[in-house]
Amino acid sequence: MTLMELREVWGNAPLIAAAVGVLIQDEQGRVLLQRRGDDGLWGEPGGALEPGEAFLTGARRELHEETGLDCPNLTLLPLPEGLQDGPELFHRYPNGHEIYIIGMRAHGTLPAAALEQAAPDDSGETLELRWFPLDALPDLSNNANRASLNVLRTRAGLPPLPLAPTPPAPPVGNFLMELRRVIGPRPWFAPGSNVLVTDDQGRLLLLRHGHTRLWTLPGGSLEPGETFAGTAARELFEETGLHAAHLDPLHMFAGPEYRFTYPNGHVVDFVSVLYRAHGVTGTLTPQEGEVLDVGWFSPDDLPGEEELSGELIRANLRWWRTHGDTPDQ
Structure with a gap:
């Protein structure tokens, strides 16, 4: 069962999405971002894991699907900076679907010229790919992207990006x-x-x-x-x-x-x-x-x-x- 198949019976109510974000930097320290097809804003490549999939496997798959690129030195970031979790990673998609993103972040490097061979798949998820300096980032799609890029900004000695307000987390249930x-x-x-x-x-x-x-x-x-x-x-x-x-x-x-x-x-x-x-x-x-x-x-x-x-x-x-x-x- 995929996340989209689950949505057909679950509706828009919040789900927990096990996902991986992929942070790729070039030789100048710039980060590779995609302009998303759903909201037209920018974020790092990545997405939900498939059932039974490991995070690094998912990172490689998502990177290839959304950019057409492969990164030989892609690895998961160490804990705790590699973790994605918390109420601030709530996101409501343009179609109304709500999720809380949890999971991991992967990091790797590619030469800037690799972008010339980029070939995203035909799903429409990626409208554009571009390298951005960490101190000159575009409008980002959601807090998961802001939190991921804050990991790189912290490493570079830059202040963190502010996170957008999110609704209170629901009470603990089952x-x-x-x-x-x-x-x-x-x-x-x-x-x-x-x-x-x-x-x-x-x-x-x-x-x-x-x-x-x-x-x-x-x-x-x-x-x-x-x-x-x-x-x-x-x-x-x-x-x-x-x-x-x-x-x-x-x-x-x-x-x-x-x-x-x-x-x-x-x-x-x-x-x-x-x-x-x-x-x-x-x-x-x-x-x-x-x-x-x-x-x-x-x-x-x-x-x-x-x-x-x-x-x-x-x-x-x-x-x-x-x-x-x-x-x-």
């Missing part, structure tokens, strides 16, 4: 459950966060989930307008009663290997940021009905892989054993 009533069990993105909490002996907190009866980390799904860090803090408290004074983003996990099928048949493609909790306070209080058991595990006595709740959690724990508290660089 967005994924509401979406399931419309799409059924079909695969769809489940953005969210998981949290590493360790005790003074270096042991990791794991929870046995009430639905799967498998071991997992504190964490859960992101709500419209919520940041990944906000999700991490909220889910940590809901599931354990604990608070973290600070949460460090370590790594984004997304791609076909993180597809998961729940016991009820619902299929999700996880788009998940792993956080490390610092300054944890409170009394460990497992969430009734949601958490069957809790345990503290050293790196050498973690549950077996078959006892863990899917490849995402297995990958999270491999990251912990290999990298500890070191974030992506």
